[in-house]
Amino acid sequence: MSLTTARRATLAALADSLLPRGGALEPGASDVNVAGQLDSYLDRCAPGTRRTVNFMLTAFNLSSIASRHLRPFRMLGAPAREAYLVACETSKIRQRRETLIALKALILMFFCSDDRIKPLIGYDAQPFKKVERDPGIIELKVEQPESGFxxxxxxxxxxxxxxxxxxxxxxxxxxxxxxxxxxxxxxxxxxxxxxxxxxxxxxxxxxxxxxxxGVPTIxxxxxxxxxxxxxxxxxxxxxxxxxxxxxxxxxxxxxxxxxxxxxxALNIGPVGADIMGANGEVMDKGRRELGYSGGPIRRNARGCHGSGVCAFGCPxxxxxxxxxxxxxxxxxxxxxxxxxxxxxxxxxxxxxxxxxxxxxxxxxxxxxxxxxxxxxxxxxxxxxxxxxxxxxxxxxxxxxxxxxxxxxxxRIHPGCGVLGVFDHDLHAWKGVMQSYYVDEKLRDGILVEATYPPPGVGYSAGGVGGKGSDLKDFLARYPQTAAAGLIISDTGTGRVRATPGGGLLITYDMHADDVRKTLEGIRLTSEIYLAAGAQEVHTLLPGMPAVRKREELSWITDGKWGAADLKLSAYHxxxxxxxxxxxxxxxxxxxxxxxxxxxxxxxxxxxxxxxxxxxxxxxxxxxxxxxxxxxxxxxx
Ligand SMILES: Cc1cc2nc3c(=O)[nH]c(=O)nc-3n(C[C@H](O)[C@H](O)[C@H](O)COP(=O)(O)OP(=O)(O)OC[C@H]3O[C@@H](n4cnc5c(N)ncnc54)[C@H](O)[C@@H]3O)c2cc1C
Ligand code: SF4
Structure with missing residues (x-):
């Protein structure tokens, strides 16, 4: 096992506090042994990954000593743990929040990917339309040397x-x-x-x-x-x-x-209506309501059946x-x-x-x-x-x-997730993973794309606020949730450096202009979801309540949020x-x-x-x- 007894106890304590038994989904993290699954998974990971997770667990456990609780997280009783998690989510200390987000993302990924949980959140990973693989694809032959040459x-x-x-x-x-x-x-x-x-x-x-x-960690x-x-x-x-x-x-x-x-060569064309899925459809509805520009995304695919797992390798x-x-x-x-x-x-x-x-x-x-x-x-x-x-x-x-x-x-095109919750089932994971775009503000450096990874998976999942019954309520509403991601055209503040010993360091601080664009992008996406009929929109900004009405959109851009508040991922x-x-x-x-x-x-x-x-x-x-x-x- 990769984790020491103490770190595993910290992980189990955190997982149980986030996902206790009961509530909108009966099983808790311990029922599906999230801590054990993650521990044995780490055995199969690269040493650097083990070091990162070990470091995060130690940092998180000790961070509560410097709070009013004065003791390591795993030594706290259940009520104190809950109180500490609430404080952590809106803490002024960025590292505290970010460590919690990263660990929460890992815990949620293992919880939601478990076969016992998937049916409870309505996640049916089966393709909804079966097609044969394209016979035109040429098999690639590669060489794998066993020694030097x-x-x-x-x-x-x-x-x-x-x-x-x-x-x-x-x-x-x-x-x-x-x-x-x-x-x-x-x-x-x-x-x-x-x-x-x-x-x-x-x-x-x-x-x-x-x-x-950098600020924030991305x-x-x-x-x-x-x-x-x-x-x-x-x-x-x-x-x-x-x-x-x-x-x-x-x-x-x-x-x-x-x-x-x-x-x-790549058969690039727009996503068809048959594989668009509800995640793209709600964005289309909101965009049309508002008269914004956009449309189905053009993709390099042939014979796609909309299984929505492109970012994990196309089966x-x-x-x-x-x-x-x-x-x-x-x-x-x-x-x-x-x-x-x-x-x-x-x-x-x-x-x-x-x-x-x-x-x-x-x-x-x-x-x-x-x-x-x-x-x-x-x-x-x-x-x-x-x-x-x-x-x-x-x-x-x-x-x-x-x-x-x-x-x-x-440059990395930093972006974040925005989640719209509707009053009816969407099963937004059915359909192409990235299916629809709104480019109304492209020249301002903001592109919105309807993107739905498998439920609970991804860094943004860790940014969903709440714990215990709140978090369980949110997971239970995955079938009614749509998701979008932003692509922010950034100003190039990052740098890559080789470090001694064969390593490397990527530094990146969000430029103030890019923070402003990100917040405007969150607002634009929220506006689209509300126009499509969403009951509430989750912006993943710390301490920000769900947006329910157009008048509340100004909360996003009212100057309260800075770089350190953003939960970002980047792919470019x-x-x-x-x-x-x-x-x-x-x-x-x-x-x-x-x-x-x-x-x-x-x-x-x-x-x-x-x-x-x-x-x-x-x-x-x-x-x-x-x-x-x-x-x-x-x-x-
Ligand atoms: C999850 C995800 C989703 C994305 N979605 C999209 C999308 O929808 N549309 C889009 O336009 N872009 C997308 N991108 C970005 C896009 O895939 C990349 O911009 C693009 O592939 C970069 O091309 P590249 O040739 O620079 O590098 P890569 O495609 O990353 O290829 C570099 C290769 O070099 C190899 N390599 C590195 N170092 C060495 C070494 N020392 N010796 C030998 N080999 C080495 C690596 O293993 C890798 O295979 C996405 C990226 C990610 C991660
Ligand atoms: S993984 Fe992506 S490209 Fe492949 S079938 Fe599923 S949706 Fe289509």
């Missing part, structure tokens, strides 16, 4: 996500000898089973527990596997708005054909992530995709990139294999490890940083090696070539010059395609 190719690509896969296809189809090295494993539809915690553990970096450090999950974050993303595909491309000095006409080719391969589209096409054109290979350094000779070195990893443990050093030499090295890991690779070698911009300008890291024509202020040029290091290119989310204002995946793909085609033309 040496290879020589024309282009080596580090990372197989949105950027790396598109680059691999373009370069291989141009006749170049290409190897893609991916640290994670290869998964497909057969692997996408099991409970949400198990899927988080397997398909997410750091088992899904990755955060930024959950920043990232995918890890063949296909990168496209394996577990929601499938939303917006072209970069023209006003954004203009601000980047890019030409919408030039990128148009790139977008068109990507949209054809049908209906979501057309890179592992079932661009990577098989790249492989068909001769590219080799090698998994379990973590690139540790870029080889540089006479100032020019000439290949990469790294370690092969055990697929079970993720540990380095014995004799697992590998080397791939290539006159062209493409970094596509994503906006967090690409800058870290460069920083470890102090490479490519004459502009001092490597790792800076991190970008901008840490930005593109530009001036080598003094950017890291790569318009074709992804690193200004300082010939032979080195970057083709992932790091190169985005600013916020995309919309979900970024096809922008990343379009820029990667353009850069790869340019490289291919130079080499032919």
């Amino acid at each position: 040496y290879e020589a190719v024309d282009v080596v690509i580090v990372g197989s996500g949105a950027g790396g896969s598109v680059a691999a296809k373009e370069l291989a189809e141009a006749g170049l000898k290409v190897i893609v090295l991916e640290e994670g494993e290869h998964f497909d539809r057969r692997d996408f089973t099991g409970s949400p915690p198990e899927r988080l553990r397997r398909f997410y970096r750091g088992n899904g527990l990755t955060f930024t450090i 959950s920043l999950p990232i995918g890890r596997g063949v296909g990168g974050s496209t394996l577990i993303n929601s499938g939303t595909c917006f072209r970069t708005p023209d006003f954004v491309l203009d601000s980047w000095g890019m030409n919408a006409d030039e990128l148009g054909p790139q977008f068109a080719a990507i949209e054809a 049908l391969d209906a979501k057309l992530g890179m592992h079932v589209t661009y990577l098989p096409l790249a492989a068909k054109a001769g590219a080799r995709i090698i998994t379990g290979c973590r690139v540790d350094c870029i080889m540089v000779e006479s100032g020019r990139a000439v290949g990469v070195r790294g370690s092969t990893l055990d697929p079970e443990t993720g540990a380095m294999q014995r004799d697992g050093r590998f080397e791939v030499s290539a006159p062209h090295v493409v970094l596509a490890a994503g906006a967090i890991y690409t800058p870290v690779l460069l920083q470890r070698q102090r490479l490519a940083n004459s502009s001092r911009q490597v790792g800076r300008n991190l 890291p970008m901008g840490t090696c930005r593109m530009g024509s001036d080598s003094r202020s950017s890291v790569v040029d318009e074709h992804g070539r690193v200004h300082d290091v010939p032979g080195l290119l970057i083709m992932d989310a790091s190169v985005l010059p600013g916020s995309t204002y919309v979900n970024p995946q096809i922008t990343i793909m379009a820029l990667a395609a353009r850069s790869a085609q340019h490289l291919a033309s130079e080499l032919s």
Whole structure:
């Protein structure tokens, strides 16, 4: 077991105080052994995840000593524990609130994912329409080395996500000898089973527990596997708005054909009425009532049956992530995709990139294999490890940083959940997970998307106020609850830094403008839900009562809430090696070539010059395609 007796006792005490037996749902946390489940789960997690949870439990337990209760949480009697939880939720000490939210999110995820609880909250995870898997999908063959190796190719690509896969296809189809090295494993539809915690553990970096450090702490999950974050993303595909491309000095006409080719390859189209589900329908109703702009989201899917678990891997391969589209096409054109290979350094000779070195990893443990050093030499090295890991690779070698911009300008599109509770059943988890958008305030940096993860799952779940019977009442109303998330176009205050010992630090403080946009976004979403007939709207702001009438909307933006009050998660890291024509202020040029290091290119989310204002995946793909085609033309 991963937890000491004391920490496990703290966890059990907290879980029981939050979810005691009785109330609107009879079983309590102890009836389904939440503490035991989480403890044995941690045994299967990475050491870093165990350290994080251990730290949170210790911090939470001791935090009550510095309150009027004067004793560790687990030593308190039941009434004192309840009183402390109430105080914690609105505490002025941010760390107290945030630790409680994170632990509550974990507890709720295990509770709500339990087979004994799911039927009680009406959660039926079965697809509501059965369709066969698309026979047109080409199976992807990957190589999984058992020890070190040496290879020589024309282009080596580090990372197989949105950027790396598109680059691999373009370069291989141009006749170049290409190897893609991916640290994670290869998964497909057969692997996408099991409970949400198990899927988080397997398909997410750091088992899904990755955060930024700053005010507030923000959950920043990232995918890890063949296909990168496209394996577990929601499938939303917006072209970069023209006003954004203009601000980047890019030409919408030039990128148009790139977008068109990507949209054809990924079968991108709007969510149909048959799989929209009630979560999208209520947003549509509210939007129409108010006359706001928006519509069904465009997605990369074929044969989708609306099971609503896209962020945990599509069990049908209906979501057309890179592992079932661009990577098989790249492989068909001769590219080799090698998994379990973590690139540790870029080889540089006479100032020019000439290949990469790294370690092969055990697929079970993720540990380095014995004799697992590998080397791939290539006159062209493409970094596509994503906006967090690409800058870290460069920083470890102090490479490519004459502009001092490597790792800076991190944008993440912070956002939060808003929940609308209706007077009738919606079963909002039935249907596409992210299905409908309202872009009325897009130019102000606010995009609203109807998004419903499985009940009780996600960082926002921990932000639902209350404990005991209040919390149970709320869970019992999940069938009547709709959920939306915000995408806030942020100002780039974040930074990624490599730390000694091979670690990294992501710092991010919300800019005051972004706090204002977030609150306006919460208000806009609440307004939409009220217009759709919601009885109440939960904003997840600490101490804020449910909003029931339009006149109460002003509470959200009346200046009472600041950065530290927001419960945020973000899914779109970008901008840490930005593109530009001036080598003094950017890291790569318009074709992804690193200004300082010939032979080195970057083709992932790091190169985005600013916020995309919309979900970024096809922008990343379009820029990667353009850069790869340019490289291919130079080499032919
Ligand atoms: C839960 C979630 C939902 C999302 N939903 C959407 C959505 O609906 N629409 C949208 O547009 N965007 C969405 N995104 C974001 C989108 O998926 C990413 O912006 C995009 O995939 C980033 O592409 P990338 O190539 O930069 O990195 P990634 O796709 O993350 O790929 C990077 C790859 O590099 C590998 N790697 C890292 N370091 C190394 C190393 N040292 N050696 C070898 N390999 C390495 C990683 O394992 C990973 O597989 C979502 C993201 C998440 C996490
Ligand atoms: S809703 Fe998502 S997970 Fe379910 S079939 Fe469609 S794409 Fe796949």
